Amino acid sequence: MFVRFGKHFLFNFKTKIFLTRNELILMFISKRGDMAVFKKARTESVLFITLDSCRYDTFINAEIPHMRAVGPIWRAMAPGNFTYPSHAAIFMGFTPGDAQSKESFVNPMIGKIFKMRGGGFSGPGKHRFILEGENIIDGFKIRGYYCLGTGALAWFDAKQPTGKVLTRDFHDFYFPGNVWFLEKQLNWMSKKMKENDRPVFLFLNIGETHFPYYFQGAPWNKDINPCTPMAGEKTMPLNAGAARRRVWNMWTQVLNHYWNHLRKAIR
Known part of the structure; x- marks a missing residue:
């Protein structure tokens, strides 16, 4: 499908939105080169959002009309049960999928968006990118891409030993300090993109949808966690939690607000 924003056609691949129990995956591939020469490394830029x-x-x-307009929505199973294993698998090409589907990319066992040579079973369908290297980031670096990433969860804090595994292969990676700093992430991305003229693999992990379900300017105390198993003594009364969940839906509108900012960053 073509996704149109104003006069600009940004993406000319079938944009996929994969919705899982654990995270939402948005995959955009933007044409920036000769699509006809398949023997050469493709030069599309890739934006990967979780x-x-x-x-x-x-x-x-x-209520997110702008995001719904991007492409079809698929209910999918995440490859892991929390942030670290899901992203570790994704970076090896095992994106979320629907095991009942016979469509490439929707079911990565049929055909992968990112297929690592020598890694995993090669299904009967089509693969979008066939990559060499240790993982998909390394694979895009080998192709000459500028690999840029930012993640909101502590698993992406490169200053910690546990955060190095998911971040070390990027040319530049930014951890904003907590899960409610999307604006900082977007500003950092925008600055880095202005300094670059190569095809880009751009990864963005957004944390406001993770507990404690707080975004900058939200009308509640971020220190009170509605996720009962993680809250300890700071748990919320049931009625307060329900009220907060209703107000939390405001975040989806905030995310829509950021959408124009995000698309400008990847031009």
Whole structure:
């Protein structure tokens, strides 16, 4: 499909929105080169977004017309049960999928968006990118891409030993300090993109959809966690939690607000 913003056609690949129990995956591939010469390394730029812990039912019930307009929505199973294993698998080419589907990319066992040579079973369908290297980031670097990433969860804090695994292969990576700093992430991305003239693999992990479900300017105390198992003594009364979840839906509108900012960053 073509996705149109004003006069600009930004993406000319079938944009996929994968909704899982653990996160939302948005995959955009933007044409920046000769699509006809398949023997050469493709030169499309790739924007990969994960909305951490954003559930399928939350997304479907949200008022997000701009995001819905991007492409079809697929209910999919994440390759891991929390942030680290999901992203570790994704970076090896095992994106979320629907095991019942016979469509490439929707079911990565049929055909992968990112296929690593020597890694995993090669299904009967088509692969979008066939990459060499240790993982997909390394694979895009080998192709001459500028690999840029930013993640909101602590698993992406490169200053910690546990945060190095998911971040070390990027040319530049930014950890904003907590899960509610999307604006900082976008500003950093915009600055880095202005300094670059190569095809880009751009990864963005968004944390506002992860507990404590707080975004900058939200009308509640971020220190009170509605996620009962993680809250300890700071848990919320049931009625307060329900009220907060209703107000939390405001975040989807905030995310829509950022959408124009995001698309400008990847031009």
